[in-house]
Amino acid sequence: MISHAELRQFPVLDDCLQLGGITLTRLAERVGRTPFYAYERNHIQLRVGLLRRVLPSSVHVHYAIKANPMPALVQMMASLVDGFDVASAAEMKTALDAGMPPARVSFAGPGKSNAELRSAVAAGVVLHLESEDEMERAARSGELLGITPRVAVRVNPEFELKYAGMKMAGGARQFGVDAERVPAMLRKLGRLALDFQGFHLFCGAQNLSAKAICEAQRLSVELALRLAQHAPAPLRLLNIGGGFGVPYFPGERALDLTAVAEGLHDTVQALAAASPETQLILELGRYLVAEGGVYVCRVLERKLSHGRVFVITDGGLHHHLAASGNFGQVIRKNYPVAVGNRMHAAPREVVTVVGPLCTPLDMLADSMELARVEPGDYVVVFQSGAYGLTASPTAFLGHPPPLEVLV
Numbered sequence: 001m002i003s004h005a006e007l008r009q010f011p012v013l014d015d016c017l018q019l020g021g022i023t024l025t026r027l028a029e030r031v032g033r034t035p036f037y038a039y040e041r042n043h044i045q046l047r048v049g050l051l052r053r054v055l056p057s058s059v060h061v062h063y064a065i066k067a068n069p070m071p072a073l074v075q076m077m078a079s080l081v082d083g084f085d086v087a088s089a090a091e092m093k094t095a096l097d098a099g100m101p102p103a104r105v106s107f108a109g110p111g112k113s114n115a116e117l118r119s120a121v122a123a124g125v126v127l128h129l130e131s132e133d134e135m136e137r138a139a140r141s142g143e144l145l146g147i148t149p150r151v152a153v154r155v156n157p158e159f160e161l162k163y164a165g166m167k168m169a170g171g172a173r174q175f176g177v178d179a180e181r182v183p184a185m186l187r188k189l190g191r192l193a194l195d196f197q198g199f200h201l202f203c204g205a206q207n208l209s210a211k212a213i214c215e216a217q218r219l220s221v222e223l224a225l226r227l228a229q230h231a232p233a234p235l236r237l238l239n240i241g242g243g244f245g246v247p248y249f250p251g252e253r254a255l256d257l258t259a260v261a262e263g264l265h266d267t268v269q270a271l272a273a274a275s276p277e278t279q280l281i282l283e284l285g286r287y288l289v290a291e292g293g294v295y296v297c298r299v300l301e302r303k304l305s306h307g308r309v310f311v312i313t314d315g316g317l318h319h320h321l322a323a324s325g326n327f328g329q330v331i332r333k334n335y336p337v338a339v340g341n342r343m344h345a346a347p348r349e350v351v352t353v354v355g356p357l358c359t360p361l362d363m364l365a366d367s368m369e370l371a372r373v374e375p376g377d378y379v380v381v382f383q384s385g386a387y388g389l390t391a392s393p394t395a396f397l398g399h400p401p402p403l404e405v406l407v
């Protein structure tokens, strides 16, 4: 049987998982009710520290708030990373509340409203322009406010990110401006009252292939340098995305970060030779926070149907859409799941873990071997620090939303 990648980020004491040095059963008492998400400071700090050590030191690392916008977590991140990437006015507020200087906050995403543009211009963040229309609307906001907006152009390149779990560039896309249209857009930009900062390229997410990531980074820098020849001002910022993945499903293995760093080293040198004033930026969400978080729910009932054991819990799809297999997965696969208070316990049995919603989609583990559970036990879904609560339909069926703790 193909197995999940081994997870060693949290220690086990007396057969019970520990998060932030706290035994899961005690943490659950502290939180007061299940289900909840727990994110571990230590793991996130170590992860950012690892990136800092391995990546070329001149590269800036930004955190994409979309992955996990919990205010306490973003606050912690503010002291660890060089900037934040936001994709809504609400995320921009979270970023600025956390104390990140506006010049280090970039605002991407298609369909920014005039109200969002205006508040972004007033804040002084870097607008990642997704279209010519948006460029003109940003310039109008600037005129109204008497402020010159800081802008970068998001480019939709010709190439794709191979092996990405989610492709976001190459061919027809709602994101960015097609590379071939960028020179004409830059000519217009030069005639508007806009402060050109640079380019943004984001090819895709959840990539576990170092080779594919390195190639996309190299091509992104080459394209940006070509397009910079048409720019009205020097290239100060170049955000080449990220897309670093984490292993979720059986058969997936962790990204080889050392190999990514080696490729990036060459790319950094090529950029420094051609455009020494340009700050290279990586924007990462999932890679920084996914593995430091778990989702915890409680067993309500064991139920037997036609020889199959169903473990019914108080958590499910409404809190963790991705683990249920309904957030962009084509074929449903199991996230890594364990019984948090019986980590290595025998006996084990094959069960299907479901939630309380009246839909067969509400499933957290399908025919998975777990320790034999009793009502009251804790089911833990790993790799849940990114795209968990924030990407889930909490209103569906009207159960209470989960709590979140940072430990």
Ligand SMILES: *Cc1c(COP(=O)(O)O)cnc(C)c1O
Pocket (backbone or CB within 6 Å): 064, 066, 067, 085, 108, 202, 204, 205, 206, 241, 242, 243, 244, 283, 284, 285, 286, 287, 386
């Ligand atoms: C979603 C997104 C990210 C973060 O992607 P991860 O897979 O979480 O690293 C970064 N940049 C942009 C523009 C995004 O849309």
